[in-house]
Amino acid sequence: MKVAGRAIRVLAAALVLAGCGGGDVPADRAGATKKGAAKLLVIGIDSADWRLLDPLMAAGRLPHLKAFRAQAASGRMESFYPLEKSPLLWASICTGVEPAVHGVDSFVKGSDQKPVTGSAWHAPAIWDILGAAGRSTLISGMWTTFPARAINGVMVSDYLPYGRERERPLAGLVHPDSLSEAVVACRVDPQTLSHDQLARFLPAGADLAALEQTYPQQMQKLRDIWAADLGYLNVARRLKDQRDFDLFFFYLRGPDMISHGFYHYLAFAPADWHGDQAELATFKGVVESYYEWADEVTGEVLSWFPADHPTIIASDHGFYGPRDEGKGTVEHSEWGIFMVRSPLHLPGVTFGHLKLLDICPTMLALLDLPPAVDMPGAVLAEGLTAQGQDRVAHIEKNRVPSYLALRPAVGSGVVETDDKVEEEIRRQLRSLGYIK
Numbered sequence: 001m002k003v004a005g006r007a008i009r010v011l012a013a014a015l016v017l018a019g020c021g022g023g024d025v026p027a028d029r030a031g032a033t034k035k036g037a038a039k040l041l042v043i044g045i046d047s048a049d050w051r052l053l054d055p056l057m058a059a060g061r062l063p064h065l066k067a068f069r070a071q072a073a074s075g076r077m078e079s080f081y082p083l084e085k086s087p088l089l090w091a092s093i094c095t096g097v098e099p100a101v102h103g104v105d106s107f108v109k110g111s112d113q114k115p116v117t118g119s120a121w122h123a124p125a126i127w128d129i130l131g132a133a134g135r136s137t138l139i140s141g142m143w144t145t146f147p148a149r150a151i152n153g154v155m156v157s158d159y160l161p162y163g164r165e166r167e168r169p170l171a172g173l174v175h176p177d178s179l180s181e182a183v184v185a186c187r188v189d190p191q192t193l194s195h196d197q198l199a200r201f202l203p204a205g206a207d208l209a210a211l212e213q214t215y216p217q218q219m220q221k222l223r224d225i226w227a228a229d230l231g232y233l234n235v236a237r238r239l240k241d242q243r244d245f246d247l248f249f250f251y252l253r254g255p256d257m258i259s260h261g262f263y264h265y266l267a268f269a270p271a272d273w274h275g276d277q278a279e280l281a282t283f284k285g286v287v288e289s290y291y292e293w294a295d296e297v298t299g300e301v302l303s304w305f306p307a308d309h310p311t312i313i314a315s316d317h318g319f320y321g322p323r324d325e326g327k328g329t330v331e332h333s334e335w336g337i338f339m340v341r342s343p344l345h346l347p348g349v350t351f352g353h354l355k356l357l358d359i360c361p362t363m364l365a366l367l368d369l370p371p372a373v374d375m376p377g378a379v380l381a382e383g384l385t386a387q388g389q390d391r392v393a394h395i396e397k398n399r400v401p402s403y404l405a406l407r408p409a410v411g412s413g414v415v416e417t418d419d420k421v422e423e424e425i426r427r428q429l430r431s432l433g434y435i436k
């Protein structure tokens with residue numbers, strides 16, 4: 001436990017410097033939530049892009065995101081390359097360090113394309129940093145979190161939607177293990193989604209039975225993607241009262257997957273579309289209506305917390321549809337979204353932009369923890385109240401040297417794998433163009 005000892009000294013220093021709690025860091029990582037500590041809700045919407053959201057907000061189709069924006073400081077988030085790799089970008093958001101340091105750099109590894117597992121993380125994520133300070137996190141569905149790690153709080157891995165036909169769920173879907181049954185019960189079988197439910201994504205009056213016959217692949221994609229998101233929504237509903245988590249991190253992967261599957265229908269005008277016009281008309285509205293659903297979910301998740309609860313809504317990159325950039329088709333864009341509501345921020349202001357690596361320091365600051373000197377990003381310095389400016393200046397002046405000593409232990413415990421589940425994951429990644 002020499003790492004833990006060092007880690008606790010680092011944290012103790014951090015807490016004293018941040019002026020929040022006198023440095024009495026509980027040695028027990030599974031310790032109870034610290035009372036009165038700052039709390040934060042994060043809603044991650046993979047690939048959300050103002051170019052899509054702005055017109056939908058203006059048209060009144062995203063009322064919850066629009067209302068939240070009025071309460072938040074908001075702006076663009078500058079991502080970095082390779083833009084097409086969500087796992088790499090989210091791991092950078094969650095650790096505040098570059099991919100060369102945190103080690104999560106792809107979807108799959110090796111010639112047999114093994115999905116990259118949680119042991120790839122060589123840097124502590126924000127939940128590890130909080131955990132060492134005796135504070136708790138709920139994180140669910142985040143990329144590269146199988147098997148779920150022993151954190152202070154609950155981690156529901158990104159493998160939850162897979163392997164539903166197994167007799168016994170894969171070990172490691174959730175930490176703690178005791179929640180396994182409850183979490184597995186939250187899964188949604190894509191085939192149980194009714195035509196009435198799916199109709200919200202398709203043209204009014206469409207004959208869904210006929211669409212399933214004519215466009216089986218598209219309909220299955222829609223089912224699979226939505227069912228996975230619905231499962232994680234159920235998980236969040238189920239666990240929100242489990243404990244008063246210091247960091248409640250709700251992540252929606254579906255908007256990115258839906259965009260990979262359906263954005264080309266949105267991007268093409270009928271005159272420029274060389275395929276079947278009926279197909280174009282059928283799926284043209286899927287991406288936008290999926291964002292309407294994501295907006296509803298955002299409203300629901302926000303409603304679980306006090307109206308002024310410190311909250312960040314962010315994406316890891318933007319998305320503006322298929323375009324040719326010389327080396328094949330590119331769909332992601334460099335500009336994601338960022339919104340922050342807190343007592344330190346001015347409501348309704350728009351700032352220029354922040355960078356992806358600024359997100360982790362900014363989350364830490366809102367949780368009353370200083371970033372580390374070896375995190376390249378800065379706490380967002382725009383959109384602040386006068387008090388917020390003082391606070392951010394204080395936090396920036398009092399960075400700790402490094403949190404890297406809190407990195408998760410490698411290779412602890414036996415990882416259960418299942419070739420069928422791995423193939424199921426590869427199939428989905430391939431069908432959406434994430435891997436070849």
Ligand SMILES: [Zn+2]
Binds near residue numbers: 317
């Ligand atoms: Zn992404």
